[in-house]
Each structure stands twice: as structure tokens, then as C-alpha cells.
Amino acid sequence: MKTNLTLIGMPGSGKSTVGIILAKNLGIGFIDTDILIQINEQQTLQQIIDTTDHLNLRAIEEREILKLNVTHLVIATGGSAAYSEKAMAHLAQISTIIFLHVSFSELNRRIKNFATRGIAKREDQSFEELFDERQVLYNRYADIVVPCEGLNQDQVADEIIARLYPNGCCLLNQ
Structure with a gap:
């Protein structure tokens, strides 16, 4: 059984925040x-x-x-992780991959620092073009797609747990 959960999605989709909540609720690391x-590039x-x-x-x-090379962790990836087939294949081997789907309009509302946020995109690429390009990749690699519209981060974490453990068992490290 895979003991890790990997969160993928656009910048601003809540991967880091939901990941911390999910790890806390499941009693695992993040x-x-x-x-x-x-850290490694300084x-x-x-x-x-x-x-x-x-x-x-x-x-x-x-x-x-x-x-x-980890177990019992929630892994929040950068938004561009899905561009690498090797990286996604590795994550698929060690984890269940969960796509946090947030609409373009909601992301546009959330992200105010598009130009300085450290988003791996072509210089001439708009946020909407990037969104459209990445949706295909996220859907390709996701084991579970969680529509996040109208949910706060706690509700998204609860939805993930409900989908992973429909019978109520929710500790990956048992």
C-alpha cells in the first residue's frame, strides 16, 4: 500500500496549506x-x-x-511538477496523487503576484494559457481529482480523507 499522498495543482490551489492540514489530520509528516x-538551491x-x-x-x-525516498508523508509539489514524466512516474510509485482543481477565475482572484511568485512558465505565457496547458497534465496524472470550488482548506482536506477512506479508516501509518 502507498503510504504517501501527493498534492498537485496550480499555484494558488492550496497544495501547501491543505497539505499541512491533511498531514495533521492523518497523523503523518509533510x-x-x-x-x-x-533550501537546496539557497x-x-x-x-x-x-x-x-x-x-x-x-x-x-x-x-x-x-x-x-519517503513514507507516511503528504507531499505538496510545485505547480510545474506535472511537466516531468519521470517525476510523476516516481510520485505515482510512492504515493496516491491528488489534483486540487480550482477554477481559473478563483485562482486569478487568489494570486496577486503572478509575475514575482516563482511560477515556471514561458515569459510570453499568460496565466490563463498556463492554466489551460497544465489542466491536461494534472488530470492525466491524478488518481483523485478534488473540485475545490466553494470549499475552504479544512473542507478540502476532509474531502480528500473521505475519498481515500470511505469507511472511516484514515491513518496511513497503521
Whole structure:
């Protein structure tokens, strides 16, 4: 049985916040691959993009994901993790992959710092174009899709647990 849960989705979809709540509710650990990148590279995601480019950030993200050899964790990925077939195949081997689906209009409302947030995208790419491009990838790799519209982060975490454990059993580390 896979003991990890991986959250995928757009920037602003709540992966980090929901991940922490989910880990707490399940009594397991939590890691955020964006934070791993920043620790290991000693730069913010935006600094990596500014000094190199978005493709380098994606390559670093793939490398960090492929290094994961963990159990009993909720893993929040960066929004661009789904661009790497290798990374997603690795995550599929070690975890159940959950796509936090949030509408474009809601994401647009939530994200005010699109240009400086460290989002791995082409310079000429709009947020809407990025959204459309990534939806296909997230749906391809997801074991579970959770529509998050109208739900707060606690409700999203509860929905994930309800889908994973319809009979009420909810500890991955048992």
C-alpha cells in the first residue's frame, strides 16, 4: 500500500496549506518540494527563474522529486511538477496523487503576484494559457481529482480523507 499522498495543482490551489492540514489530520509528516528546492538551491524560486530560466527550475524540481525516498508523508509539489514524466512516474510509485482543481477565475482572484511568485512558465505565457496547458497534465496524472470550488482548506482536506477512506479508516501509518 502507498503510504504517501501527493498534492498537485496550480499555484494558488492550496497544495501547501491543505497539505499541512491533511498531514495533521492523518497523523503523518509533510514536505513541500518548493521549500526543498529553495533550501537546496539557497535561492527563491523567482531568483532561480531570474538568474537562469523556467526550464532550469523545472529541471531542479524534477531532480528534487526523484530524490524523494519517503513514507507516511503528504507531499505538496510545485505547480510545474506535472511537466516531468519521470517525476510523476516516481510520485505515482510512492504515493496516491491528488489534483486540487480550482477554477481559473478563483485562482486569478487568489494570486496577486503572478509575475514575482516563482511560477515556471514561458515569459510570453499568460496565466490563463498556463492554466489551460497544465489542466491536461494534472488530470492525466491524478488518481483523485478534488473540485475545490466553494470549499475552504479544512473542507478540502476532509474531502480528500473521505475519498481515500470511505469507511472511516484514515491513518496511513497503521
